[in-house]
Amino acid sequence: MNFIPSIFLSxxxxxxxxxxxxxxxxxxxKDTQTHTSSAENNTSDQSETTNPPEDDFVVNKSFLEDESYNAEDIVEPVAQEEFELSVRRDxxxxxxxxxxxxLMIVSLNNDPTTLTGVSINRGNCGTKGFYDYKNMRYGSVAQVYLGCAxxxxxxxxxxxNSGLTYTYNF
Incomplete structure (x- = not known):
């Protein structure tokens, strides 16, 4: 399926x-057929290179064989979000x-980020409240009141909200 555009172009x-x-x-x-332009001839000595006659037109098709480029494989990288967490008793x-x-969650992201969920100790520690978690920019703090010590x-x-999940261990 990937070869159809290159075959069509060829x-x-x-x-x-x-x-x-x-x-x-x-x-x-044979003398006129050996005039091809290659990287070796161009870099070695430009004063000795001769221009091929106009009848000899050489097409470099190496770009068609390059399999490193595939338009279907291009995926935009997802920017990783960063947070700083601290747990304390006030x-x-x-x-x-x-x-x-x-639980204090400090955003280290320039773009606004919204927290969609927090799980503490794999769900074994409940939460009593979750505040200031929407549109967090750099330096903003979300507070989670814990149901455990x-x-x-x-x-x-x-x-x-980007669909990513981050796990932090203490």
Missing amino acids: SMLLLTLTACNSGNDAPKS PSQHTMTGYVDK AEYVREVTIST
């Missing part, structure tokens, strides 16, 4: 060349225990 090139033929189908001597006057456990957090998995 066919069109051959048709064009045969249509432009001047009718001189007489065999040529004093709080609004709780009966006098403290609150939080901050000292027991070992793994956090973050999902973003």
Whole structure:
């Protein structure tokens, strides 16, 4: 399937060349057939190179055989998003225990990023609230209030609106 465009291009090139033929189908001597342009002749000594006669038109078809380029294989790289995470216990006057456990997610991305999900300890630690997680730019902080003690957090998995998932271990 990948060869169809190159075969078509080669066919069109051959048709064009045969249509432009001047009718001189007489065999040529070996001296005139050896005039080809190659990288070795061009780089060695330009003063000794001779121009081939106008009847000898050489077509370089090496680009047709180059399999390193395939238009179907081109995939745009997905930019990796970066975050900085910290888990801490802050004093709080609004709780009966006098403290609150939080997960702080700092965005290190220039483009706006929205967090679509957070899983703590593979879902074994619940969350009590999730704030400031939309349109996060560089330096903005999302807060997740934990349902477990901050000292027991070992793994956090973050999902973003780009469809990527990031896992951080502590």
